[in-house]
Amino acid sequence: MREVSVTRLSAAIRDAVILANTVMTPDIQRRLEEAQNQETGPVARAVIADLLENAAIAQAEHIPMCQDTGLVVVYLTFGQDVHWVDGEVEAAINDGIRQGYREGYLRFSVVADPLRRVNTRDNTPAIVHYRLTPGEGVHVDILPKGFGAENRSRLAMLKPSDGQAGAEQFILESVRVAGPQACPPFIVGVGIGGDFERVAELAKEALLEPLDTPNPDPYLADMESRLTDAINAMGIGPQGFGGRTTLLGLRIKVGATHIAGLPVAVNMSCHSTRHLAFDL
Ligand code: SF4
Incomplete structure (x- = not known):
């Protein structure tokens, strides 16, 4: 049995949502660069150049790549021999998102109710998927999804x-x-x-x-x-x-x-x- 503190989970999610929103993934960047070389039309080439420049500015200035900073989907995969301590797992996930969106100046994009539409003012709650595996590992994927x-x-x-x-x-x-x-x-x-x-x-x-x-x-x-x-x-x-x-x-x-x-x-x-x- 391995004890894992939810405080660590929360802090890692805070950092991850900021990083994900401000740094383009290397595979997307590579695909855009390849696309720029393959495009022959001046408009298409210019648009891709803009997307790459936008990503470079976002990374350098620690600002989001897009104004739509997404609804966060979290996939938490953990071993059945993990014992979570120091609090509730889902509350910790949402705490991390709350902190990340506030500290990273990311847009709050979540409403609490789809019809009455009051913004939760902290981009929570996340959509969380839990997966159990054998062992003591903990793996997290986050996907802040633009609408x-x-x-x-x-x-x-x-x-x-x-x-x-x-x-x-x-x-x-x-x-x-x-x-x-x-x-x-x-x-x-x-x-x-x-x-x-x-x-x-x-x-x-x-x-x-x-x-x-x-x-x-x-x-x-x-x-x-x-x-x-x-x-x-x-x-x-x-x-x-x-x-x-x-x-x-x-x-x-x-x-x-x-x-x-x-x-x-x-x-x-x-x-x-x-x-x-x-x-x-
Ligand atoms: S779909 Fe949303 S997140 Fe993606 S580029 Fe458009 S506005 Fe931005």
């Missing part, structure tokens, strides 16, 4: 007979409908399988995967490659001004499902996809 892209996400309960072709058609249609309004170039998380609830989780979890690591499943890697080409051929381009770069990355995650179903979820995300992982 310009989130609002363009879609889910379909397809029929098994729709098959891979039907799933691909839905994914492409979702990206086409999102268009310039979801802040391209995109990162797209796709979930296939599970149930109505799980498929959306799979799609969001797909956003945590590094862009430069290929899908270990060759069948899915092939599907990702064809979808990537088809999306970039749409010509939406950086910020919707046209060009070859509509997509920076697409990852598919699959899960077991019912014999009567083929759920598909498309979680849209943007060039400001922010996520960060750490161990305690």
Whole structure:
């Protein structure tokens, strides 16, 4: 049994939300730099240059990359031999977010109720997913999710007979409908399988995967490659001004499902996809 203080968790989350909002992940930066070299149109090249300059200024001046600093999704994976001490885990997670958003001067983007819409003034509560593993480890992923892209996400309960072709058609249609309004170039998380609830989780979890690591499943890697080409051929381009770069990355995650179903979820995300992982 290993004792882990929730105070450590809280402090690490505070630092992580500030870092995630102010420093672009290296894989996104690399993809943008590659895209800049591949684009031939002056407008597309200029937009990508602006995105890279914006990221550089944010990092140098410790200011957020985007005004939408997101609703924080936290994935807490911990061993069944971990004993949390010094307080409540979820209260500590929200304390860390509260401190980080205040100390980092990050926008408060959360309302307590979706209809009455009173801002909580500290960007809490987070959406927290808990996963139990064997052992004593603690691993945390955070994903402050912007809603310009989130609002363009879609889910379909397809029929098994729709098959891979039907799933691909839905994914492409979702990206086409999102268009310039979801802040391209995109990162797209796709979930296939599970149930109505799980498929959306799979799609969001797909956003945590590094862009430069290929899908270990060759069948899915092939599907990702064809979808990537088809999306970039749409010509939406950086910020919707046209060009070859509509997509920076697409990852598919699959899960077991019912014999009567083929759920598909498309979680849209943007060039400001922010996520960060750490161990305690
Ligand atoms: S979708 Fe992304 S780039 Fe657009 S406003 Fe939201 S966080 Fe910012």
